[in-house]
Amino acid sequence: MREFTDCAERVAQYWDSIADRYLHLFRYEFETKPYDLEVLKTFASSLSSGSYVCDAGCGPCAHVTRILSDHYLKVVGIDISPRCVLLAQQEQPCLKFEVMNMENMVFADGELDGLVAYYALHYQPKSTMNSIVREFARVLRPGGRVLVVAKQGKGEGWISDPLGSGKEIFWSALQPEELQSLFLENGFVSANCTMREPLSDEIPVPRIYMTAERVCSGASSEKRF
Numbered sequence: 001m002r003e004f005t006d007c008a009e010r011v012a013q014y015w016d017s018i019a020d021r022y023l024h025l026f027r028y029e030f031e032t033k034p035y036d037l038e039v040l041k042t043f044a045s046s047l048s049s050g051s052y053v054c055d056a057g058c059g060p061c062a063h064v065t066r067i068l069s070d071h072y073l074k075v076v077g078i079d080i081s082p083r084c085v086l087l088a089q090q091e092q093p094c095l096k097f098e099v100m101n102m103e104n105m106v107f108a109d110g111e112l113d114g115l116v117a118y119y120a121l122h123y124q125p126k127s128t129m130n131s132i133v134r135e136f137a138r139v140l141r142p143g144g145r146v147l148v149v150a151k152q153g154k155g156e157g158w159i160s161d162p163l164g165s166g167k168e169i170f171w172s173a174l175q176p177e178e179l180q181s182l183f184l185e186n187g188f189v190s191a192n193c194t195m196r197e198p199l200s201d202e203i204p205v206p207r208i209y210m211t212a213e214r215v216c217s218g219a220s221s222e223k224r225f
Contacts (some may be wrong), residue, residue: 007170008080008101011123012220014161014169015059015081016103021163023060023087030063035196040064040211043116043147044071046211051113054078054139055119056102062088065095066120073114103132107139113138116150122172124158129172130186137187140214146188148175152195152206162203176208189211 015022030037041064047053050070055065060078065077065088077092078100079085088097102120115136123185124132136146153173180191191212198204 009040012080012082014167015079016083017167018061018163019083019087019157019176020021020045020080020163021074021131021165023091025163026059026140027061027063027091028063030067032199036207037067039147039149039194040067040116040118041071043114043145043211044068044073046112047070047073050113052076053114053116054105054107054112056117056136057107057120057123058084058097058141059088060084060091062092062095064116065174066092067132068116069095078105079141092199103135105135105139109138109146110141112139112144113141114145114147116147116149118147119151120151121148121174123170124172125170126139126172129153129182133182133186137214142214144214144218146183146212146214148179148183148208148210150179150208150210152176152208173205174208179208179210180212183206183210183212187217197203 052074053068055068055075055077058079060067061078064077068075077088077097080101082099085097085099156172158168159171163170176193180193183191191210193208193210196207
């Protein structure tokens with residue numbers, strides 16, 4: 001297995017190279033994903049109008065950013081790939097996007113009311129995930145909310161690109177309990193998971209949907225599944 005030390009740089013290069021194809025394939029994916037769309041709408045509705053939210057790992061489509069914005073939230077989409085951010089700006093010209101690594105975000109402490117990571121944690125080595133979730137906690141206000149969507153599985157390492165580019169991409173698979181513990185141990189409470197089975201045109205593994213709240217002073221962790 002390759003070393004993970006240059007993972008972020010290589011993931012950015014991978015997304016720069018496949019962003020255009022990904023946009024072509026997934027621009028309209030929510031038209032056939034009613035469950036995901038409802039999860040995003042429910043998350044958006046849990047926040048007050050005008051709340052400041054980050055779509056971490058917005059990708060070239062930025063459709064999650066658009067859905068959140070359509071629910072009267074102030075949204076910024078971030079991505080480690082400059083090409084993804086450029087395409088996102090073209091796709092959603094009225095929204096705000098920035099090139100940013102979610103391991104080290106430029107937001108002030110407690111600046112955000114919400115954060116969504118839609119299939120974004122998978123590209124991180126598990127050794128870095130604790131620090132990433134602590135970074136999520138840092139930028140969220142006490143009581144702020146996070147939504148994480150992930151594919152269920154085990155293990156991590158470099159895999160062949162599922163899109164068939166011939167390149168390799170780093171992939172970390174997660175279990176629901178693993179995802180819950182990751183957040184409960186790093187500044188969050190009430191980590192609640194739901195699941196759905198894969199659709200016929202998806203990679204055949206279940207999907208995990210987890211919401212959690214940034215811990216408030218005096219709060220204790222609560223684990224639910």
